[in-house]
Amino acid sequence: MSETSVPSTFSGAEFQPSIVCSSASMWYGKVIALNDVSFDVGSGVVGLLGPNGAGKSTLMRLLVGLLRPTSGSVEVFGQPAFGSTAVRSRVGYCPEHDYFYEDMTGLDFVRTMTRLYGYSPSESLQRAKYVLERVGLPTAASGGRKRIREYSKGMRQKVKLAQALAHEPDLLVLDEPLTGTDPMSRHQISELCRQLGDEGRTVIVSSHVLHEVERITHEFILIDRGRLLAKGNVRDIRQLIDQHPHRIELVVTDSRALASRLMSEPYVSGVTVTGSCSLLCETVSPDACYDALPRLALESGVLIRKMSSPDNNLEAVFRYLTR
Amino acid sequence: MRSRENSHRPSPPNVLQGFTLLGTLYLRRSVFRSRSVLLLVLVATNATLASLTTTTLNPDAFATHMFEVFWGFVLPATSLLLGVGVVRDELEAGTIGYLLLRPIPRSVVYSARVFSACGIAIVLAVINTMAVVTVLPIPAEITVGLLIALASAGAIVFTALFAAIGTVFSRPFLVGLGWLIGCERVLASVAFDGRYGAISAHLVGLAGLNTPTDAGLGLTVLEPPSMFGSLSYLAIVFVLALGVGITIFQRRQYVGDAPSD
Structure with missing residues (x-):
């Protein structure tokens, strides 16, 4: 494991990092886009989250070797990402912006891009057709004459995805792949990302829309203003912010009885009775509270009908971390 | 580092x-562009001015x-x-x-991309040369082959030079x-x-022509550099331009539609 500035939850006995980012910083002139970022990532899907301007795209460009870090290092499969043709053979990148050779058809574009990996003309064509089918563009795969300039936003997004996938990369970096796509396309792309992760590839998916990425993966890297805020799964990240109270909404048979019992517990920082059968508990130690709740309910003779937490989603985590 | 390797991945x-694939892509992308119209306008201008020159009594x-x-x-x-489009075209298209x-x-x-651009420049240089020799009588001591060779050499050197300018400067056209x-x-x-800093002056010298301005102004006609000197100059400009272009292109970090540094 590389030295990390935030607790990592991706570690394990079998862990082999595809990406090792060590104290990487990136400056554009006098503006710092990424500030001393360190992390490592193995196989599977990882969501890269942050608000607009957080440094997500810069980080992704560092990962695929389009940029060289101003300081620190970014290694992919054990080699520096910038300037290594061996790394580029194993990396696929779907950029955020819609730039194409507009007068080409989708099939022609993907085939041309695939040829540049060293595939023969026939294999490039075969791969382009297969991958266009896989991303949900069967008309383009069958040689439709429509040019990319005539494609909808969703179709363009899929062509970008296809060119990144055609050479079966071991690391796939997708910059806002769901932007501008319809619900059906979102579902297709999300499903595809999950499949690629299951195949053992490393997939980095960026978004500033948290619930979108939450549907694809539960592993995240959170960045804001060029700094790495946290990495791990939602629950683990949530544990990093113990200084913020965690709220648990309860629907019970007797809210006052359970409230008075909860107040005596050291990890409960506050209880608000919101109705005769509902209460809101605030705790600084969610795990301890969740573990104790059945016992406390039993002791106070209360039946818990429903339990949920408004803080157990990425939106809340992100709100806390960027506060 | 990672055990999972794609066994079907080609070299x-x-x-x-690489030259073939990228050259083909460049040519496909370059033929039908608005710039092509300007290139044809230049051919037409050359031919028109050559035919107008035949009407003068200038020896x-x-x-x-x-x-x-x-x-x-x-x-x-x-x-x-x-030349300026060698990098700029892709940069502007993102x-x-x-x-x-x-x-x-x-x-x-x-x-x-530079050599593909040179290829187009040579084709246009040949067309332009043929347009001139068709309209204007050429001196007896000069052959069409020599003119084509000089025009091609000039096209290659100019294209490499302007490609380097296109890589180094943010406003390369200017x-x-x-x-x-x-x-x-x-x-x-x-x-x-000092005129022999200009590539065209060397082309005139290599063709064995006198620079007309000297004679027109009644000045002593300057002796051009030797053939070896002129060819060396053209070769040095070409190699330097290509070297600078490659060095900058390798070091520069490109992000979407603009270099980041």
Whole structure:
């Protein structure tokens, strides 16, 4: 494991990092886009989250070797990402912006891009057709004459995805792949990302829309203003912010009885009775509270009908971390 | 580092394959563009001015046209239009990232595009030369083959030069235009040895023609450099331009539609 500035939850006995980012910083002139970022990532899907301007795209460009870090290092499969043709053979990148050779058809574009990996003309064509089918563009795969300039936003997004996938990369970096796509396309792309992760590839998916990425993966890297805020799964990240109270909404048979019992517990920082059968508990130690709740309910003779937490989603985590 | 390797992955394209693939892509992308119209306008201008020159009584009509119109303006202007687009076209289209992410060294990406642009420039140089020799009577001691060879050499050197300018400067067209006017038109016309900083002056010298301005102004005609000297100068400009272009292209970090540094 590389030295990390935030607790990592991706570690394990079998862990082999595809990406090792060590104290990487990136400056554009006098503006710092990424500030001393360190992390490592193995196989599977990882969501890269942050608000607009957080440094997500810069980080992704560092990962695929389009940029060289101003300081620190970014290694992919054990080699520096910038300037290594061996790394580029194993990396696929779907950029955020819609730039194409507009007068080409989708099939022609993907085939041309695939040829540049060293595939023969026939294999490039075969791969382009297969991958266009896989991303949900069967008309383009069958040689439709429509040019990319005539494609909808969703179709363009899929062509970008296809060119990144055609050479079966071991690391796939997708910059806002769901932007501008319809619900059906979102579902297709999300499903595809999950499949690629299951195949053992490393997939980095960026978004500033948290619930979108939450549907694809539960592993995240959170960045804001060029700094790495946290990495791990939602629950683990949530544990990093113990200084913020965690709220648990309860629907019970007797809210006052359970409230008075909860107040005596050291990890409960506050209880608000919101109705005769509902209460809101605030705790600084969610795990301890969740573990104790059945016992406390039993002791106070209360039946818990429903339990949920408004803080157990990425939106809340992100709100806390960027506060 | 990671055990999972794709066994079906082919070797990255070698230099020759890279040149072929990227050259073909460049040619496909370059033929039908608005710039092509300007290139054809330059051919038409050259042919028109050559035919107008035939109506004058200037005994050095051929030398005048070659120096002032073809080698001194049409040839570098053609290369300017082609050369500055070698990197700039992809940058402006935002598609440069697709090329830089393929497993082909940046030096090959750049060189392939420069040589493809040179190819187009040579074709246009040949067409322009044929247009001139069809209209204007050429001196007996000069062969069409020599003119084609000189025009081609000039096209290659100018294109490499303007490609390098396109890689180094953020406003390459203006810088290139500055070179064209300042060096190829003004400097080349001045009767002192500094004129041989201009590529067109060497082309005139290699063809064995006198620079018309010297005779027109009643000045002593300057002796051009030797053939070896002129060829060496053209070779040095070409190699330097290509080297600078490759070096900058390899080091610069391109993000979407603009270099980041």
